[in-house]
Amino acid sequence: MTSTRPTAPALSAEDLVVEYPAGRGQKVHAVSGVGLEVAAGETLGILGESGCGKSTVGRSLIQLPPPDSGTVRLGDVTLTGLAPRELRRARARMQIIMQDPVSALNPRRRVKDLVWEGPSIWGSGEDTRDKDERIDTALRDVGLDPATVRERRPHELSGGQCQRVCVARALLLDPEVLICDEPVSSLDVSVQAQILNLLETTVRRRGLSMVFIAHDVAVVKNISDRVMVMYLGKVCEVLPSDGMHHEAVHPYTRLLLASLPEVQRGPQPAGAPEPGPAGAAAELPSPLNPPSGCRFRTRCPLATARCAEREPALREIRPGHRIACHHAPPERNPV
Structure with missing residues (x-):
């Protein structure tokens, strides 16, 4: 079974x-x-x-x-x-891909070394032929031509190419x-x-x-x-x-x-x-001193005294759909 x-x-x-x-x-x-x-x-x-x-x-x-x-x-x-x-x-x-690809890459290193950083740190793939093959495969997988980019440095690439290098580097550790x-x-x-x-x-x-x-x-x-x-x-x-x-x-x-x-x-x-124009125009509260209760209440057209006094719990209103709002519809049973 x-x-x-x-x-x-x-x-x-x-x-x-x-x-x-x-x-x-x-x-x-x-x-x-x-x-x-x-x-x-x-x-x-x-x-x-x-x-x-x-x-x-x-x-x-x-x-x-x-x-x-x-x-x-x-x-x-x-x-x-x-x-x-x-x-x-x-x-x-678990690997992270940052917002600014140019800043995420060491400007002194070549693409082949940047992509190989993970295996180099972990000591995997010491054989040179295996290393070159894995680097070239990773670059092809992200849409880059190894013969064109592997010897270049980040400043010689476009922003999109740099982000592709970041993706290749992240994926090389599986x-x-x-x-x-x-x-x-x-x-x-x-x-x-x-x-x-x-x-x-x-x-x-x-x-x-x-x-x-x-x-x-x-x-x-x-x-x-x-x-x-x-x-x-x-x-x-x-x-x-x-x-x-x-x-x-x-x-x-x-x-x-x-x-x-x-x-x-x-x-x-x-x-x-449906939020009105006031909700869109209202100033975002400071995270130094967030509002009591529901943090969105200062911009919400539905806010009441209850919203200031009590923080809404995140609850499920239908399978896979959760919401933190005092004015949300009640839970719905699946058909």
Whole structure:
């Protein structure tokens, strides 16, 4: 008889808290109690405005630096609390691709050495012929001609080529999880599409899990299986990407969707709140002193006294769809 026990997620986090000292006894509340799960082969998009804490979540997942509190698990290994040597070894299973590809590459090193950094550190593939073959294969896999780029340095490449080198370097260690921290935001629009297609194809071909962080609604929706919307260090809503336009309920998610051109918007779900112009124009509160209760209440057209007094819990309103809002519809049983 086949076991029906659910498979453990490839990556999970629970109650992550990250705070930074800001002088005069103040603290920046960057991430406050965030949890997530990424299944094997799944892409989770993290969406939100600049300063919402999405990049901090990505860095805390890979322990750069570790969160102030909370738990991160990579498969069956708990990363938080590991000794440095064990953490370094476990972290090889998870690679991060940074926002600025040029700054992420050592300007003094050639492409062939940059791509080989991981195996060089871990002492794998010492045979020169094996090394050259693996480097050339990795470069071809990301759409680069080894004969053209392997001897070049980063300043001799375009931004898109540098990002392809970063992807090749990350993949050479055969990771289980990729964390992409706004990997296309600094690239031209035409190049963005190429890199997104490369990431999507690579994840599907290798069966990788991916956390994709960005502030572009359309980009996150198109590349992700599920989307986690963040605001001021908190999770507002988690929902499937294919139903985002017509199933999103949280006022902040609706505000983000309203920022898209009209032709890209979907129909409004029954009973969902529609933020007015005041919500879009209101100033973002400071993470030094976030609002009490619901952190979005200062921009929300539905805010009441209850929103200021009590923080909304993240609850499931339908399978795979969770929301943190006092005014969300009640839980719906699947048909």
